[in-house]
Amino acid sequence: MTTSVLVLVGSLRAASTNRSLAEGLVEHAPEGASLRVFEGLGELPFYSDDLEAAGAPASVQALRAAVSEADALLLVTPEYNGALPAVLANAIDWISRPFGNGAVKGVPSAVVGTALGQYGGVWAQEIARRALGIAGASVLDEVFLAVPGSVKRYAELHPREDRDVVEGAAKVIGALVAAHEGAVVPA
Incomplete structure (x- = not known):
């Protein structure tokens, strides 16, 4: 059985180190997991109860369908001013x-x-x-991957070639697979 993992990238920039990190995660997905990066977060309007009441726009329906069809969700986020990028906060709202x-x-x-x-x-x-937890997701707090110094670290190295990323990806994605399968998630 393969666990499908939907990946949401919090940077819209094409040359983003977080986009590259997501590519590395997709490439190094362990056996039993299939990762897909969702394209289109930049097309989502900002959340509004008025838009929701009028019927969610097509871009929102596409995101919701992708999340509903996935077995697990992985957010790949930069940090802007010590906080979550608006594009990811907006996606979580929707x-x-x-x-x-x-x-x-x-x-x-x-x-x-x-x-x-x-x-x-x-x-x-x-x-x-x-x-995500407040939104109702089953959040795995015990596994994470935080890669410091992105600009210097990835000036000449793609994250898929970074041993820390490869090892961290295996741990995080393996935990998502285990959670989907109902196994105990290792710390």
Whole structure:
């Protein structure tokens, strides 16, 4: 059985180190997992109860369908001003609705990322995990991957060639697979 993992990347920039990190995660997905990066977060309108009441736009419906069809969710986030990028916060808002029964309800979820600073974006990751939990996801708090110094570290190296990423990816994705299969997630 293969666990399908939907990946949401919190940077819209084509040359983003977090986009590269997501590519590395897809490439190094362990056996039993299939990762797909969702394209289109930049097309989502900002969440509004008025838009929701009028019927969710097609871009929102596509995101919700992708989350509903996936077995697990993986957020790949940079850290902007010590916080979560608006594009990911907005995506979480949309997949949490209707509140208490959104597309993300009960979905095993994890958060990883890379950032310029020495801590690798841990603040943004903490915010993302908290928001996902409130939205109803089954968040794996015990596994994460925070890669510091992204600009220098990946100036000439792609994350898929980074041993820390390869090892971290195996741990995080393996935990998502285990959570989906109902196994105990190792710490």
